[in-house]
Amino acid sequence: MKEDFLHYLWKFKKFDTLNLQTVRNESITIIRTGDYLELAGPDFFNAQIAIGDQKWAGNVEIHLKSSDWYVHGHENDAAYENVILHVVWEHDTDIYGKNNRQIPVLVLKDYVSSDLLSSYNALIIPKSWIFCEKSIGEIDEFVFKNWRERLFLERLERKSKFIYDLLEETNHDWEAVLFSLLAKNFGLNTNGNSFLQIAKSIPFSIIRKESFEVENLEAMLLGTSGLLNDEKEDVYFIDLKLRYYYLLNKYQLEKRHVDTVQFFKHRPDNFPTIRLSQLANLYHKHQNIFSKIIDLKSVKSVYDLLGVSASLYWQNHYQFDKKSIRKPKVLSKAFLDLIIINTIIPIQFAYSNMRNESISEDLIAFMNEVTPEKNAIIDKFDSFGISCENAFETQSLLELKNEYCNQKACLKCALGMNLLKSN
Structure with a gap:
């Protein structure tokens, strides 16, 4: 079990929300789950929750165990003073904030279906190269196409950071x-x-x-x-x-x-x-x-x-x-293809961003003309039924493998989310 799965459950309310109770048997009604900003501090900001007859507005913190609150030193951190609910998978100790206020705890595992849990375990248990290698070929082409575009642009955004550093120098x-x-x-x-x-x-x-x-x-x-x-x-x-x-x-x-x-x-x-x-x-x-x-x-x-x-x-x-x-x-043309991928497209992207212009569609069309790269990662995806016809597709798969699969970020990946829902 990983915390990002709990984040997924809370963000999308993938649990029984009708009969929620705190560990002290107080009823819980989720009015607003909050904003998942992935910043320092609590996991979800500006949530709205009714506990018993009292409506609360504040933040939600999520951990695998209640005791992680103390492991991470939140009891002495002012950033966590406005936590209105502590969502955990297992409750092993009562939690108190900086002002010695007992914080309500929701044990999420009591409200998650066994089918969803089985789907999650099937997705994230490592089998060999990537978690979803037996299922990735079954993903809807529309979902895959949209995610490829996002991956390609994320890759360009990462490459642009190096260009912006050179620009300063x-x-x-x-x-x-x-x-x-x-x-x-x-x-x-x-x-x-x-x-x-x-x-x-x-x-x-x-x-x-x-x-x-x-x-x-x-x-x-x-x-x-x-x-x-x-x-x-x-x-x-x-x-x-x-x-x-x-x-x-x-x-x-x-x-x-x-x-x-x-x-x-x-x-x-x-x-x-x-x-x-x-x-x-x-x-x-x-x-x-x-x-x-x-x-x-x-x-x-x-x-x-x-x-x-x-x-x-x-x-x-x-x-x-x-x-x-x-x-x-x-x-050679093969060498110039690499220059297109690693120099021309990134610098065009960075330059257009600096000028507040959007040329994403033009760059994707450009990359659709470039011969697909050949390397071990692309060959491995091909063995799973994910073939590539151009460099736009190979670049997106490299980003997928390096920034999502290798980081075990399945629940931040559109493919992982799609497989979890379909299962």
Whole structure:
């Protein structure tokens, strides 16, 4: 038994409300259950309850056991002085408030049907990967569709917090924010934090000024990453290194330490040398890319705008001093799909929010064009009969698994609530 189930029971009155009594045999009539705000303090605010012949207005606190009142120290907390009813599953001790007033107690288990309790137990008892894995495929498609939209927007809201933090750090320079966000996502999971540190270490004003000469941009990015620290005979390496130290001196910058970029376990096309060169070429090609990114509305428009490759040197190199078979190092459609998911859609969402504009439907339509992601979580949902046709659906399932299933928040999940009601 979990307290969130008791919250669910009280909020939706999922119990026999006709013959309620306190543990002292006083009749209870619920006029208003109160507001479930999930804030510090009592669980439900501004409730209205008649106990015996007296009508009360105040707050309701819910616990598994009456003694939890003392375990949590509520008797000495002024926030709980206005509690008019203590709702519990089991009553094991009388409860008194700060002013030594005995607080009425309702034992909820006496009024909950065995069928509902069985449905709850069937929902939340872990079986393996998620609690409802045997039932999730039976959920009404309309319910699932609406919940997917909410999950997708919640995911964007979470991602926006990082963008707003960057906005504060850059004095509300959206171009600089986009540069940091792109850098992070060009680094993927392994090098994302290192690339973000690189972007933050270079004042964006320098990126703007040097964007007309791609070798200078590449020198700044590779130099800041530490990839130019060694001594090599490679002509291109030497040229970039000279440019890097010239730019440090020109702008009176100090060398910054960033986390070491990783080559291990990466496919060669994802080596940090290649990705940083591609990022440099992107900013060489587009000096004011934010205004272009913010207006993108289709996958094709992204492919057209961001269709860049690494510099000529990297066509037959993956690392300095090591020649390879010539291959154009263009940004692949699969990689650009990830940029749409993790950069373009989140920054469009955050920017529209800052301008008090709603573009949720446009973003969902955009994501419906993007190829669905492939990973272990999506494969597992597919085994339960939940297939995905686009990235909008995969993103919503990732949010479901990480923020609801993993947190055992079934009673905050529309799917869990639907299964509980249907059972």
